[in-house]
Each structure stands twice: as structure tokens, then as C-alpha cells.
Amino acid sequence: MTTTVAAPAPAPDREANHTGSKARTYFLIGLAVLFSLAAVRVITGVHEVDSQGSLRAAIVATCPILLAALGGLWSERSGVVNIGLEGQMLLGTWGGAFFTYYYGPWVGLLGAIGFGVLGGLLHGLATVTFGVDHIVSGVALNLIAVGLTTFLAEAFFADLDSQFGHGGAQQLTGLQKPTVITIPGVSDAATSLADKHWFAISDVAALVAAVTNRISVVTILVFVLVFATGWILWRTRFGLRLRSCGENPEAAESLGINVIRHKYAAVLVSGGLAGLGGGYLALVSSPGFHTNQSNGRGYIGLAAMIFGNWRPGGALIGSGLFGYTDSLRLRDPATIHAMLLFVGFWLLLFAAWRIYKARRTQGIVLGVFGLLFLLWFAVTDEVPRDFTSMTPYVTTLLVLAFASQRLRMPKADGKIYRKGTVD
Structure with missing residues (x-):
């Protein structure tokens, strides 16, 4: 006698459903914000609320905050609190300026990432290896970075002067910028449509014009990193193991996961992202480097990450909110x-x-x-x-x-x- 056992039905992909639900939620939030901004613009007659220039300024202000938020996300998902994002950004500003002056903007960005990774390594040594309290280590790193970048600027930039840069005891300006991209047909059409000030339609056109007219390649890279972070941490074996270290490291260790290695990897990536945020400040957001350039953006990035509930999409929304309010001072x-x-x-x-x-x-x-x-x-x-x-x-x-x-x-x-x- 044989018995036929029906194959169990496949379990629903809850993670995929959750991701799809989140994506729909973010899309609806974006639409709601767009229509409410359009309504405010029409009621008040102030078209600068979401003009092409305002949105471009908001995007530029968002990117360094978003990079700091992504850095905090990587670190904290592994169980390491990274208050030192501010200091890692400061190290990135100096590294980006120094290497850009001598080798060009792309090497400069690598230098910014490298100095941020160095800050992440110091934080990892203190917290992961020696067991220092994470908050104490982060605050100490921030204080060290302020003094170190000020000293390095006085030591290396005070006497510099060339066709590319003008140095000083606390600054280095006139640096080469990374490549910018313009999509001629799209940007021109979007700008023309935005100038008509139609409800909602012109607001969408202003956003399209802002992202297709002289947008830095580094800005595009920042948003690519948001999707890359989400894919790596939630769609790969490495990401699952890293997140398990932040939830229950003892259980992860019992399954053969090298918790120390994953924590170090996360903290180094965190520092590199924050350092890139500092390089963005020196090479894209402003004419060059000056001391204490991050001006609290590392802390704001940490707040954006928390507001986003330790997820890339939420961090993007939080960073956009803070970036837009930060850009208001320019309007x-x-x-x-x-x-x-x-x-x-x-x-x-x-x-x-x-x-x-x-x-x-x-x-x-x-x-x-x-x-x-x-x-x-x-x-x-x-x-x-x-x-x-x-x-x-x-x-x-x-x-x-x-x-x-x-x-x-x-x-x-x-x-x-x-x-x-x-x-």
C-alpha cells in the first residue's frame, strides 16, 4: 500500500511583501508631499517653495546627511552605535580636499572614503576589540577629528596656492569638481514646463529639471548607495549574518558566524560612507574645504537613521526632510x-x-x-x-x-x- 503525500504549499514571501508594502507607502508619502507643496505654492503665490533651484539645493543638502545616515545604519545593524559619524565626516572633508588638490576629484573622493574608514577603524578598535562604551568612543572620535583636521589644515594648506586651489590656515578653496551631467532635451523641456506654474504638473517638472540639469555624478552615486545598502543588508547572506550580529550576537556565534569580523566590516563601511559624506561637502556642496565643515550633519544623519527606523528607505525620507529644511536658509x-x-x-x-x-x-x-x-x-x-x-x-x-x-x-x-x- 502506498500513500501519496501532497507537497506542502510554498510559504508566502513575507519579506518581499513587506518590502513591496514599504515601497508603496514611501510612494504615497511622496505624492502627498508633492501635492501639499503644490497647494502651498498656489495659495501663497511663492513659487520658490519647490522651484528647480530650491529642489536642487535641497538635494545637495540631503546627500551628506544621507551618507551619514547610511553609515550609521550599517554600523548599528551590526550592534555598534556610531556617534563618531560627525568626526568621520570631518576626516573625510580634509582627506577629500588634500587628495583632490594633488591628484584630482576622483582620487579625492577615494581619499575622503579612506580617511573615513580610518575613523571607523579607530572606533572599531575601541568598541569591538577593547570593549569601550560606544558613546564614549564616538564622542572621543569627534573631538579628536576636530583637533586633527584643524592641525592638518594649518600644516598642509596654509602655504598652498595654485591655479586649482587657494590655501589658508583653515581652508582650501577652488578645488576641481567631480563631473556633472545634463540631459539636454529632458532638462530643457522640464524647465519650460516648470515655468508655467501649473498645479502639480509644474512641480513634478521642477523635480525632473533639478535631477537632469548639471547634477553631479557623486549625487547619483549617493542614491545608488541607498539601494545597494538595502539589497546587501536584506537580500544577501552576508547582510543576514551582519544583522543577526546586531540582534543576538551570541546566537549568531553559536551558528558559526564570525561576529567580530562582521562588526568590523560594518564599522569600516560606516566610516567610509561618512567620509564620502565629508568629501561631498568639500567637493560638491561648497567651493572647497574649511575646518569644522560638517557643522553637525553627522548628528543629523544619525537622527535621520533613527527616524527611518534603521532602514534605508526611512533614512532617505528623514534625510530629505532635514536636507530640505537645511536648504531653507538659502531661500x-x-x-x-x-x-x-x-x-x-x-x-x-x-x-x-x-x-x-x-x-x-x-x-x-x-x-x-x-x-x-x-x-x-x-x-x-x-x-x-x-x-x-x-x-x-x-x-x-x-x-x-x-x-x-x-x-x-x-x-x-x-x-x-x-x-x-x-x-
């Missing part, structure tokens, strides 16, 4: 005043959502803030410049305060790991 006062209407609308919308989810206290607080922003817009004509310079940091605090309840960090993030120990 005219009318643009900043119009954004009060945008912020007030979204706060009221989010307040209604929190109340619907039975989070009444949080919803009421958000609603009050939303009404205050709308009142501010109604009774004033401009926003003080002093407040404008604070917007990236205020945004960081507000976003983390209201998003903290939905976040889940890797379980072993920040814990000291010793090989052979059992938790």
Missing part, C-alpha cells in the same frame, strides 16, 4: 514664511491620525502645534532669519520626539560583545 524670507502653512497642515493631519489611533494626548499636542503654526502664518509676513538657521536642528528634535514610540532599534545595539560569552 528668501517669503519661501520660509510659506512653509509655515505646509508645516501647520501636516501637523494637523498627523494629529487627526494619532487621535484616530487612540493616542489622544499626542494628537492634541500635535494639533495645538499645528494651529500655532497656522496662526503664525496668518498674523506675520516673514520669519526671522535667526529662526531659519535653527530649522534643521529644531526639526531633528521634533521629529525624534514624536516618532520615538514606533521605533525599534536592533536588540544588541550598543552592547559590549565578548567572544564566547553567553547573554
Whole structure:
């Protein structure tokens, strides 16, 4: 007698479904932001809210923050908190400027990555090998980087002067830039359509024009790195092993995974990405290098990573939010005043959502803030410049305060790991 056993049905690909759901969510969020910006532009008549120039400035401001966020993501997914992103970015600014001056911008970018990797190696030695508290090591690295880059600038840049650069005790300007790309037919058509100021259509055209007209190859590389990070960490065996080190290193070790090696790999990649962010600041965002150039962007990148719930797509959205607010300081006062209407609308919308989810206290607080922003817009004509310079940091605090309840960090993030120990 023979018995036929039916083959079990294949299990649904939950990870793929989750990724697809996330992609749809991000797309819908993007559409909502686009239409709300278009509405603000039409209501206020301030077309600089999402003009080609404004969006280009926002993209340029986003990229170094995004690179720092990706660096933090790699490190923390392996269980190592990297507060030293700021210092690694600073090392990258000097390395990028030094090697660009002598060897050109592409070698300069490699130099920026190399100096960032060096900062990651120091952080890895302190935390992974010697078991130093991760926060203490990161803060120490930031302080060392400030002093070291200032010393190196005075030692190597003070007497430089040539057709490519002009040195000084605290700066090196006039450096060669990486290649920029323009798509002639697309950029011209998009610019023409954006100038018509049609609702939504011109807003999309302005975004297309911003990314097709004199966009740096390094900017394109940054967004490629977002997708590469997601694929490596969530679609490869190496990524699965690395993430397991951040969740339960003892269990990972029991399965034969070299936890120390994976932590070092993650911290080195983290430092390299942060260093590239520093090189971006020196070679793309500004005319050259100056001391303390990161100006807190490493910390903002860390906040963007946390806001994004330790995922590449979320980090991209958070970095875009902070990058846009950072670029506002470059716009005219009318643009900043119009954004009060945008912020007030979204706060009221989010307040209604929190109340619907039975989070009444949080919803009421958000609603009050939303009404205050709308009142501010109604009774004033401009926003003080002093407040404008604070917007990236205020945004960081507000976003983390209201998003903290939905976040889940890797379980072993920040814990000291010793090989052979059992938790």
C-alpha cells in the first residue's frame, strides 16, 4: 500500500511583501508631499517653495546627511552605535580636499572614503576589540577629528596656492569638481514646463529639471548607495549574518558566524560612507574645504537613521526632510514664511491620525502645534532669519520626539560583545 503525500504549499514571501508594502507607502508619502507643496505654492503665490533651484539645493543638502545616515545604519545593524559619524565626516572633508588638490576629484573622493574608514577603524578598535562604551568612543572620535583636521589644515594648506586651489590656515578653496551631467532635451523641456506654474504638473517638472540639469555624478552615486545598502543588508547572506550580529550576537556565534569580523566590516563601511559624506561637502556642496565643515550633519544623519527606523528607505525620507529644511536658509524670507502653512497642515493631519489611533494626548499636542503654526502664518509676513538657521536642528528634535514610540532599534545595539560569552 502506498500513500501519496501532497507537497506542502510554498510559504508566502513575507519579506518581499513587506518590502513591496514599504515601497508603496514611501510612494504615497511622496505624492502627498508633492501635492501639499503644490497647494502651498498656489495659495501663497511663492513659487520658490519647490522651484528647480530650491529642489536642487535641497538635494545637495540631503546627500551628506544621507551618507551619514547610511553609515550609521550599517554600523548599528551590526550592534555598534556610531556617534563618531560627525568626526568621520570631518576626516573625510580634509582627506577629500588634500587628495583632490594633488591628484584630482576622483582620487579625492577615494581619499575622503579612506580617511573615513580610518575613523571607523579607530572606533572599531575601541568598541569591538577593547570593549569601550560606544558613546564614549564616538564622542572621543569627534573631538579628536576636530583637533586633527584643524592641525592638518594649518600644516598642509596654509602655504598652498595654485591655479586649482587657494590655501589658508583653515581652508582650501577652488578645488576641481567631480563631473556633472545634463540631459539636454529632458532638462530643457522640464524647465519650460516648470515655468508655467501649473498645479502639480509644474512641480513634478521642477523635480525632473533639478535631477537632469548639471547634477553631479557623486549625487547619483549617493542614491545608488541607498539601494545597494538595502539589497546587501536584506537580500544577501552576508547582510543576514551582519544583522543577526546586531540582534543576538551570541546566537549568531553559536551558528558559526564570525561576529567580530562582521562588526568590523560594518564599522569600516560606516566610516567610509561618512567620509564620502565629508568629501561631498568639500567637493560638491561648497567651493572647497574649511575646518569644522560638517557643522553637525553627522548628528543629523544619525537622527535621520533613527527616524527611518534603521532602514534605508526611512533614512532617505528623514534625510530629505532635514536636507530640505537645511536648504531653507538659502531661500528668501517669503519661501520660509510659506512653509509655515505646509508645516501647520501636516501637523494637523498627523494629529487627526494619532487621535484616530487612540493616542489622544499626542494628537492634541500635535494639533495645538499645528494651529500655532497656522496662526503664525496668518498674523506675520516673514520669519526671522535667526529662526531659519535653527530649522534643521529644531526639526531633528521634533521629529525624534514624536516618532520615538514606533521605533525599534536592533536588540544588541550598543552592547559590549565578548567572544564566547553567553547573554
